[in-house]
Amino acid sequence: MEPAVSLAVCALLFLLWVRVKGLEFVLIHQRWVFVCLFLLPLSLIFDIYYYVRAWVVFKLSSAPRLHEQRVRDIQKQVREWKEQGSKTFMCTGRPGWLTVSLRVGKYKKTHKNIMINLMDILEVDTKKQIVRVEPLVTMGQVTALLTSIGWTLPVLPELDDLTVGGLIMGTGIESSSHRYGLFQHICTAYELVLADGSFVRCTPMENSDLFYAVPWSCGTLGFLVAAEIRIIPAKKYIKLRFEPVRGLEAICDKFTRESQQPENHFVEGLLYSLHEAVIMTGVMTDEAEPSKLNSIGNYYKPWFFKHVENYLKTNREGLEYIPLRHYYHRHTRSIFWELQDIIPFGNNPIFRYLFGWMVPPKISLLKLTQGETLRKLYEQHHVVQDMLVPMKCLPQALHTFHNDIHVYPIWLCPFILPSQPGLVHPKGDEAELYVDIGAYGEPRVKHFEARSCMRQLEKFVRSVHGFQMLYADCYMDREEFWEMFDGSLYHRLRKQLGCQDAFPEVYDKICKAARLAGPPQPLPKSTQRGPCAWRRHFRVESCLGLGQVGKAHLWPARKCHCHHWLPEASQGHTLAAKAHSTHPRFGSPWCLDVVLGVPGALGALRRRRNHSYPFGLWRGHKIRNLIFLLVCKACELWH
Known part of the structure; x- marks a missing residue:
């Protein structure tokens, strides 16, 4: 009874704390609380459900029978869209928050959503060495099934939640890509429903143009309904060597040499500074030295990138035997190194032993609970990018990354890029060795500005005939x-297949400029103060609760996150700004109009949904009102 009472008291205190601080404050400044108490258990439930479902479906062999029926349903939806006049573009009906991409797909609100419920492994043919899967099958499902029967994919991208459809329509890479290429290069056939509702199968020999055009097209040529992927025999362990290297020239030389060695099944590098790195090479094996066995995927083990860093700090080489599935998902528990920004103490031994079995939180749930404010902060102060550049340009590329964004660690993954038709291919007629440079984290350059810094980086990548992965903003x-x-x-296939009126161009789905383009929205008349021409927007956002002042952020904006329009101000006229706060007694969110230049007026206090309340509620809070005035006066001076 006593433990239950203690737990109830703790829960009550937590709810009171959230009420006092405000939910938004907790989600932004103490996000680990929400992640640990809610998202981790929920993520575990999701994983258990999908694992059990996939196992049952495969054992009962029900997926192939249901697959044909589901494909016919997709065809029916497309034909109904045509009969209704093809008024808008089509897209998949999968919610945007379920994707691993950090981008917010606003197009789903305006396009015709085609529901595609295809998430099963259809067939494993060990004679042909092929696995046939539906597009929403995840890498976690694939490894759980294939490794249990002694097979694996030649290229198995890292994170559990990555789907086959996303890896084909976008791209995927792994430390074995220096032998096999990108994920698209291990696919042998695609099955699609086209813009007219017809079904087509494409291979390198049949409908080959479509086969080579589908990768990187982001679903703008048709709806993927199945794919056939090569499989290879698997072994129990990866014999992994760790070698710390210092000096940029030595790092690039070592990494290039190891990437060109065919006997290396896996090659990967982690760059901890411009002049310090650990290069890892691995081979599959069925035998392991017991004293060197390291099941790095166990929940109580250190995060992989921290474990690797120990070899650099102690300046020693190492050899370990890692179970195959543990190696494939070595970066999953820490989401590479992103989780350290969400749960700062996540690699602490106490946390790992007590709660590590629930890690990581699902990226989709993190997106769902992110909120507009936090999303904008991440967008401006966080980088998640993968740039693919020729291996010969690696030293120059690392200097550019260091100068433009200064994010560490950096992930280095080599891959061979065949000379094939399609959106991505080397400059010449022969295959070329490339490297994926992955930067994930908070930039440390002074005065970082996302747009200008990323455009500089993109310009460099174009200049060396490189490519940018399309999952992130460009x-x-x-x-x-x-x-x-x-x-x-x-473009030839889009015209030939009638895609121009059915699907947006790939640029319009992934580029930030295209997604935000459009005619500016006029301001509502209720926000126009006087005859002057408004010229600039301001938003002052504060986390204020019960007299405690949090951080205030100022940036140009057209709309605040609680959907009240902000009037603009021109020089010589009244400046109006909005500040967010919480009710001093109840902690609920409020908007306060602060109007400078109007004697004795602080505007009206309005609750969300435009319910009006008298300003008298704020009497006795002169200090807080003074803070609002000072913040807004600073806005006026800045303007």
């Missing part, structure tokens, strides 16, 4: 985008 304009990617085959 800031190129349309001309620059098609300078980076070869759109000749893609």
Whole structure:
């Protein structure tokens, strides 16, 4: 009874704390509380459900029978869209928050959503060495099934929640890509429903143009309904060597040499500074030395990138035997190194032993609970990018990353890029060795500005005939985008297959400029104060509760996150700004109009949904009102 009472008291205190601080304050400044108490258990439930479901479906062999019926349903939806006049573009009906991409897909609100419920492994053919899967099958499902029967994918991208459809329509890479290429290069067939509702199968020999145009097209040529992927025999362990290297030239030379060695099944590098790195090479094996066995995927083990860093700190080489599935998902528990920003103490031994079995939180749930304010903060002060550049340009590329964003660790993954038709191919007629440079974290350069810094990085990548992965925001304009990617085959097929009126162009789905473009929205008349022409927007956002002042952020904006329009101000006229706060007694969110230049007026206090309340509620809070005035006066001076 006593433990239950203690737990109830703790829960009550927590709820009171949230009530006092405000939910938004907790989600932004103490996000680990929400993640640990809610998202981790929920993520565990999701994983258990999908694992059990996949196992049952495969054992009962029900997926192939249901697959044909589901494909016919997709065809029916597309034909109904045509019969209704094809008024809008089509897209998959999968919610945007379920994708691993950090981008917010606003197009789903305006496009025709085609529901695609295809998430099963259909067949494993060990004679042909092929696995046939539906597009929403995840890498976690694939490894759980294939490794249990002694097989694996030649290229198995890292994170559990990555789907086959996303890896084909976007791209995928792993430390074995220096032998096999990108994820698209191990696929042998695609099955699609086209813009007219017809079904088509494409291979390198049949409908080959479509086969080579589908990768990187982001679902703008048709709906993927199945794929056939090569599989290879698996072994129990990866014999992994760790070698710390110092000096940029030595790092690049060592990494290039190891990437060119065919006997290395896996090659990977972690760069901890511009002149310090650990290069890892691995081979599959069925035998392991017991004293060197390291099951790095166990929940109580250190995060992999921290474990690797120990070899650098102690300046020693190492050899370990890692179970195959543990190696494939070595970065999953820490989401590479992103989780350290969400749960700062996540690698602490106490946390790992007590709660590590629930880690990581699902990226989709993190997105769902992120909120507009936090999303904008991440967008401006956080980098998640993968740039693919020729291996010969690696030293120059690392200098550029260091100068433009200064994010560490950096992930280095080599891959061979065949000379094939499509959006992505090397400059010459022969295959070329490339490297994926992955930067994930908070930039440490002074005066970092996301748009200008990323455009500089994109310009460099274009200049060396490199490519940017399309899961993250890119800031190129349309001309620059098609300078980076070869759109000749893609545009020809879009016209030939009638995609121009059915699907948006790939640029319009992934580029930030295109997604935000459009005619400016006029301000409501209720916000127009006087005859002057408004020229600038301001938003003052504060986390204030019960007399405690949090951080205040100022940036140009058109709309505040609780949907009240902000009037603009021109020089010589009244400046109006909004500040967010909480009710001093109840802690609920409020908006306060602060109008400078109007004697004795602080405007009206309005609750969300435009319910009006008299300003008398704020009497006795002169200090807080003074703070609002000072903040807004600073806005006026800045303007």
